[in-house]
Amino acid sequence: MSVKLRRVLLLALVLASLTWSVLQQRSSHAPTASWAVTAVAPDVLTLGTLTLEPCNIGKRGRGVPTLRAYCTAFAVPEDRRQPQGRRIRLRIALVRAAAAEADPDPVVFLDGGPGGAASEDYPAIAGAFEPLRRRHAVLLIDQRGTGGSNALDCGAGDTGGAGDTGGAGDTGRAGDTVGDDATGSDSTGGDAADGAAAPAATARALQQLHACLARLEPRAAPQFYATTDAVADLEDVRRALGAPRLDLIGVSYGTRVAQQYARRYPGAVRALILDSAVPNGLSLGSETARNLEDTLRALSERCRAQRGCAERFGDPYRTLQRVHARLQAGAQTVELRDPYTFQPQRRTITADSLAELVRLYAYSPYTAALLPYVLQEADAGRYAALLGQARIAVGDVEAQLNGGMGLSVACTEDADGLHADGADAHTVLGDSLTQWLLSACTVWPHGSRPADFGAPLRGAVPVLILAGELDPVTPPRYGAAILRTLPRGRLLRAAGQGHGLLGVGCMPRLLSEFIRTLDAAGLDARCLEMLAPTPSFQDANGAGP
Numbered sequence: 001m002s003v004k005l006r007r008v009l010l011l012a013l014v015l016a017s018l019t020w021s022v023l024q025q026r027s028s029h030a031p032t033a034s035w036a037v038t039a040v041a042p043d044v045l046t047l048g049t050l051t052l053e054p055c056n057i058g059k060r061g062r063g064v065p066t067l068r069a070y071c072t073a074f075a076v077p078e079d080r081r082q083p084q085g086r087r088i089r090l091r092i093a094l095v096r097a098a099a100a101e102a103d104p105d106p107v108v109f110l111d112g113g114p115g116g117a118a119s120e121d122y123p124a125i126a127g128a129f130e131p132l133r134r135r136h137a138v139l140l141i142d143q144r145g146t147g148g149s150n151a152l153d154c155g156a157g158d159t160g161g162a163g164d165t166g167g168a169g170d171t172g173r174a175g176d177t178v179g180d181d182a183t184g185s186d187s188t189g190g191d192a193a194d195g196a197a198a199p200a201a202t203a204r205a206l207q208q209l210h211a212c213l214a215r216l217e218p219r220a221a222p223q224f225y226a227t228t229d230a231v232a233d234l235e236d237v238r239r240a241l242g243a244p245r246l247d248l249i250g251v252s253y254g255t256r257v258a259q260q261y262a263r264r265y266p267g268a269v270r271a272l273i274l275d276s277a278v279p280n281g282l283s284l285g286s287e288t289a290r291n292l293e294d295t296l297r298a299l300s301e302r303c304r305a306q307r308g309c310a311e312r313f314g315d316p317y318r319t320l321q322r323v324h325a326r327l328q329a330g331a332q333t334v335e336l337r338d339p340y341t342f343q344p345q346r347r348t349i350t351a352d353s354l355a356e357l358v359r360l361y362a363y364s365p366y367t368a369a370l371l372p373y374v375l376q377e378a379d380a381g382r383y384a385a386l387l388g389q390a391r392i393a394v395g396d397v398e399a400q401l402n403g404g405m406g407l408s409v410a411c412t413e414d415a416d417g418l419h420a421d422g423a424d425a426h427t428v429l430g431d432s433l434t435q436w437l438l439s440a441c442t443v444w445p446h447g448s449r450p451a452d453f454g455a456p457l458r459g460a461v462p463v464l465i466l467a468g469e470l471d472p473v474t475p476p477r478y479g480a481a482i483l484r485t486l487p488r489g490r491l492l493r494a495a496g497q498g499h500g501l502l503g504v505g506c507m508p509r510l511l512s513e514f515i516r517t518l519d520a521a522g523l524d525a526r527c528l529e530m531l532a533p534t535p536s537f538q539d540a541n542g543a544g545p
Helices: 003-016 118-133 198-216 226-240 253-264 289-305 308-315 316-329 349-363 371-379 384-394 404-411 422-426 434-438 475-484 507-515 526-530
Strands: 021-022 032-041 044-045 050-057 067-077 089-095 106-108 138-142 246-251 270-274 333-336 344-350 463-468 489-494
Touching: 021 050, 050 089, 050 118, 050 253, 067 118, 089 118, 089 226, 106 118, 106 253, 118 138, 118 507, 138 226, 198 404, 198 434, 226 253, 226 404, 246 253, 253 270, 270 507, 289 308, 289 316, 289 422, 289 434, 308 371, 316 349, 316 371, 333 384, 344 349, 344 384, 349 371, 349 384, 371 384, 404 434, 463 475, 463 507, 475 489, 489 507, 507 526
Parallel strands: 106 138, 106 246, 246 270, 270 463, 463 489
Antiparallel strands: 021 032, 032 044, 044 050, 050 067, 067 089, 089 138, 333 344
């Protein structure tokens, strides 16, 4: 086809299509501009100065289908103090609205972790966005250091694993620290739980960090991959798109990004939804052990209050303590079959890896419902149910999060607020994650945060905060603390729920209504009262009749 003919056909397509063009207000210090589709064709979409082409988003191998979107790469300075220095490319994806003429404010999904990549994790929670997507495009930016945005990834184990520090339910994913992941490898925790071997295990992990840094050096400087850098990236992308106002939806760690962006660019934000929110002043990891302990006790009390559960399992928390004490005395090697491939494998479980597994089970009410059963099996010396169900129900968290980017965030923003807490020694999780993070941050390069980083978000921006009653990571008191300085905000507390609430019950409809009306106080949220605790599994087949 000749160039001239191609141009004629393209012009015809443009004229036959609806032009998506609405003037939008830029941030308070910027002139007004438009966010408009200036060309539409079967293979191209132009927004502002960006040209996006069809792509598939998601990550193969997770059991979640990929989704069709439009993607591009967007270059930003790695070190913003040196704008002429090395540049990195961010992966940007846009999921178009169902309406031919969409509303002018795109919805931006800010992933959790830190370490989640928005374009990879969105397909798993896309259903929660469907009511919004009827009239809004969804903008996905892989935060620098994740996914398709120069990921700080050296391979499994090179950063000590990635504990979820704010995940998306998850991608969900704020176990609040970076530490050993108990589900991502054939050795579950290794010998780190053995007090005598812990220093040697830490030394090996720090050697792996050095090796990872050596491999990253030609293409990345990890000290420039924290939240403030990501906030500046988001503003650059917004301007390149024509400077629309944004509806930000942050999950777990993503709520930190949302709050930091809204404070620095208040005129650019139309509305905020903070799911499983983290206060700006909280050092991620400082309350991890306490929060998990509170949730485990509450889950155990709930079981003891249910006749069938109490008769079958007694006190699950005491069972957990027995299993934990036994593993503290010595790790156990387990023979089991992989639940996906059915290939035989040997797994090692330690006290530390048990605690991490239990933490991951507690994230969701559906996986938490398995805890009484799998703990009773472990108490009888049968660990296969605990490990096998974790592989299916909890998933491979290490594959979903990026440990290097998580360390860049945690070491820059949180490590100086962490310290050994004697009270944590009496919890299931203990202080091993905190100790690991403090050690890792002596090796991992990190930058500095702004002086006002920990100050609460203030202002008249409409805000909806979602909190799960049994969230083991970001309990409802965090959302209540954030709400105190936001007069147009509201906290929705979901009974019996855990971490990550976007897709729970009627929540997708409520989110859409809030974005439409910007009236958090006027939302009729009585439909959330229908939520109820998930009945505990009686055995591997379920909760029974």
